[in-house]
Amino acid sequence: MKSDRSLIKSYRCLAVIILFSVFAVAPVPAAAAEGEPTLPRNGADKVGAVELESARHSDIIDELNKLIAQAEALRAGNAEFPLQISRTRDGSDVNKAFPWVYARETKGLDLALWFARRAPIFWADEATAWLENAMEDFAGKIKANGSDPYFRLDPGPGKLAIEISAPTNSWTARAPLDSRVPADFAGGTYELIPYPFADSEGKSDLLKINYAHNGTSTFGGITVQSPLSPTVDVPEGSTIEFDVYYPKSAQGKYMRWRIRNIDSNLDSYLRDYEYNNLNPDWVGSYNGESWLRAHHSVTSSVGMSSNFVLELHGETSRPAETGTLLVADIKITAPDPNGVALPDVVNRENQSVVAPLKSVYNRENERFMVGAIGTGPVTGTRARHYKIFVDGNNLKAESTHPLGPSWLKSVTGEALSGADTTPGLGEYNFPTDAYQAIRDSGTPGEYKSHAHVLAWYNQAPAWMRQIIPANLPAGYNGTTNFYGLGNGVATKVPVDKEMSRRVQFNHTMHVMRHFLTTDAKYGSSASRGVIPFNSWDVLNEEVHESRHGELIPQDPNNWRTSLKHTNWLVAMSDNLIGGGLEEHYIYLLFKYAHIAAPNAEMAAAYKANYADLPEYMTLDGHDAGGSIDAYVVDNPPKLTYNDYGIATRSKARTVYNMVRELNTAWLSDPLYDGRPLIEDIGIQGHDSVGKTLASDNQYAMALYATLVDQGLVSGISYSEFDLKMPTSAPGGGAIAPAVLNVRQSDALGYEYALMYKLFTKFAPYIDHIISWGVSGSGWQGSYVLFDGEDNANAGYYGAVKPDRFILGHSYLDDYFEGEYEKIQDGYQIDLGDLGTYTR
Structure with missing residues (x-):
């Protein structure tokens, strides 16, 4: 302690001597005010030099003042976590979970600040250097034991894999x-070709493989090699990493990659690639196709390596064919020998003891409902934390409508396979108990249901999947006149548009009215009663996964050529698909939902316009002589268009364009009922921790908020929210429900905090946020708010108190640079040609 005092005294004496010398030799003139230097007076011919010197001095002063402000903030802490000063030997007078220092440890920074505040302009560089060093030294003295989920000092990068060698890209056969x-x-x-997709900035060239198979050899293939740089002695635990970009047309063509970095063959298979996945890693559009990305990680051979061999094998027993694959970012990585492994996070608080999420977020406090996946009786974590519930599969057409009606015929009058059931209730299978249990849980009306989904390109029954338009050609051709194949299409049968409309009209009437009415025609009863729904996904994921990336830059108002045109849905429009919006299949699907669950205005309009309704609406007894009064719903479910990838701005804009035009057209429809055609825009939010995820979502939120402000849409929802931990995230990648290391955990919590702060900012526009998992894991190994032991994880804490979590993990600010500032109130959001939006 005595030596510390002597050192401080020496510093103070030195500072005083320096200051005295400076003022004695070059005093700041009296005319100088508030730290501004007096300008030299050398005559009019020196004015330019004077102004230049003045500007330079001003910059120096500004920079030093900024540094002083940063040092003062470091010394004080922030509003959530003020820096504690301990005046005991063991720190027993502070809470060690939060930032603290010993009193003696403040003296070096205090002295540097004292000098910086008083230093004349001539000593600004010395003051800056001294203060920077003092700040770095002081930051290293701040302590916290990491026991509280809301605060952690930087735990270090961990034992990360580092690149030790890579091919030079001098490829030869x-x-x-x-x-x-x-x-x-x-x-x-x-x-070698330039990276061909829209996100090309900063991307290196790719190896393009033009594959050919002659149909006679066992399988096709190609073999290339490149020197490695540097030649390296590959240690144990090393891996070979590379990315492959592949088109949807690659399905079934390829078997494996064979790799060699020494003398042993290493195999990694292509058979596991995703093609029809519900939310795959789409990259973009190239050569007229949608492309996806897969990452390979293969345990490397050990020993001296100077050459890299890559061989592609086609699948066996294939006909003659060609194809293209792209390979990128090949490298050999090894664990950093100087790295220190990060400890796993310990989630200490069970869901039963932390504050219910729904006590923070609810309509009563002018926010929004929170929910989770899962139907049936509401108990446990679902009951304590959530308000609204959804099932991922049981309301999809494959489940609810397994048998087709016998009236369904092709354009030539032939029956369709699987469509031989007596029309009516026998076609259907309803998950009644799953939603009745939600209705009957808790107090009346305590819990709510969200329905997913009436129509989409996947999980339709086989009899429905075979329907194709009578006149449209297959495959996107740059116009609206095409159809695309939904998943699982094996047989194709042309069906005229009136018959196709009748299919979807009946499907919508039966499924919605089964729950929302007591009519025995739909399998309901007065004794069972109405099973209400808060909201209902009418259509899911009909915007093409990648085409928008090409089309929106060409035309920011595009949407009609950016759709998938799923065969059994676009058959409703057929050759009218490019005409008036009232004939568009998406318009019709939502119109049917309005009729299925009508408000009083729809019932009146339906009756008044009954004579003009198309015949298919009147054939199957869904009204009583033109009246649907018996089916009026006092509070109809909000009708939602739901899609993923909305953090991609071109897709967000495509959905905006579509909803704006369809909803505007609806205003002049004879059946307009005072409600928007598409009432809510559902954002799936199956996203990954990333540097700009929050601000990218904010762009979409601002777009859709403008539609709400114009009265064209009722609201927004995040219908399927969870977060993946990619390899690029702080601490590295992970797949739930794997336990995270502390850095991964903090990054997960920081991202959830950013997103829930964003949700709160737009709360007046949001109906609900649904977590696509209750505990353990969500979609495709994503992380939700509770771990596999039902303990609150960092995501929960970030969601409950976003500002506190972010301010308590400032070591991650560099990774999420600018995100917290962008989602503050008053930030101006650039909407491109649509102007700006501020909230």
Whole structure:
């Protein structure tokens, strides 16, 4: 302690001597005010130099003042976590979970601040250097034991994998590793090309493999090699990493990659690639196709490596064919020998003891409902924390409408396979108990249901999937006149548009009215009663996964050529698809939902316009002589269009364009009922922790908020929210329900905090946020708010107190640079050609 005092005294004496010397030799003139230097007076011919010198001095002073402000903030802490000063030997007078220092540890920074505040301009560089060093030293003295989920000091990067070598991209052909690959590759070629997708900034060239198979060899293939730089002695635990970009047309063509970095063959298979996944890693559009990305990680051979061999094998027993794959970012990585492994996070508080999420977020406090996936009786975590519930599958057409009606015929009058059931209730299978249990849980009206989904390109029954338009050609052709295949289409049967409309009209009437009425026609009863729904997804994921990335830059108002045109849905429009919006299949699907669950205005309009309704609406007894009064719903479910990838701005804009035009057209429809056609825009939010995720979502939120402000939409929802931990995230990647290390955990909590702060900012526009998982894991190994032991994880704490979590994990500010500032109230959001939006 005595030596510390002596050192401080020495510093103070030195500072005083320096200051005295400066003022004695070059005093600041009396005319100088508030730290501003007096300008030299050398005559009019020196004015330019004077102004330049003045500007330089002003910049120096500004920079020093900024540094002083930063040092003062470091010394004080922030509003959530003021820095504690301990005046005991053991720190027993502070809460060690939060930032603290010993009193003696403040003296170096205090002295540097004292000098910086008083230093004349000539000593600004010295004052800056001294203060920077003092700040770095002081930051290293701040302590916290990490026991509170809302605060952690930087735990370090961990034992990360580092690149130790990579191919030089000087690729040459070589003899195949597998003798079944033709020596001439059957004409297959390779080349380096620029990264071809929209997100090309900063991306390196890719290896393009033009595959060919002659149909006679066991399988096709191609073999290339490149020197490694540097030559490296590959240690144990190393991996070979690379990305593959592949089109949807690659399905079934390819078997495996064979790799060699020494003398042993290493195999990694392509058979596991996703093609029809509900939310895959879409990259973009190239050569007229949608492309996806897969990452390979293969345990490397150990030893001296100077060359890298990559061989593609086609699938066996295939006909003659060609194809293209792109390969990028090949590298050999090894654990950093100087790294220190991060400890796993310990989630200490069970869901039963933390504050209910729904006590923070609810309509009563002018926010929004929170919910989770899962139907049936509401108990446990669902009951304590959530208000609204959804099932991922049981209301999809494959489940609810397994049998087709016998009246369904092709354009030539032939019956469709699977469509041989007596029309009516026998076609259907309803998950009544799942939603009745929600209705009957808790007090009356305590819990609510969200329905997912009436129509989409996947999980339709086989009899429905075979319907194709009578006149449209297959495959996108740059116009609206095409149809695309939904998932699982094996047989194609042309059906005229009136018949196709009748299919979807009946499907919508039966499914919605089964729950929302007591009519026995729909399998309900007065004794069972109405099973209400807060909201209902009418259509899911009909915007094409990648085409918008090309089309929106060309035309910011595009949407009609950016749709999938799922075959059994676009058959409702057929050759009228490019005409008036009232004939568009999406318009019709939502119109049917308005009729199925009518308000009083719809019932009146339906009766008044009954004579003009198309015949297919009147054939199957869904009204009583033109009256649907018996089906009026006092509080109809909000009718929602639901889609993923809305954090991609071109897709967000495509959905905006679509909803704006369809809803505007609805205002002049004879059946307009005072409600928007598409009432809510559902954002799935199956996203990943990322540097700009919050601000990208804010762009979409602002777009859709303008539609609400114009009265064209009722609101927004996040219908399927969870977060993946990619390899690029702080602490590295992870797949739920794996336990996270502390850095991963903090990054997860920080992202959830940013998103819930964003939700709160737009709360007047949001109906609900649904977590796509209760505990453990969500969609595709994503993380939700509770871990596999039902303990609150960092995501929960970030969601409950966003500002506190973010301010308590400032070591992650660099990774999420600017995100917290962008989602503050008053930030101006750039909407491009639509102007700006401020909230």
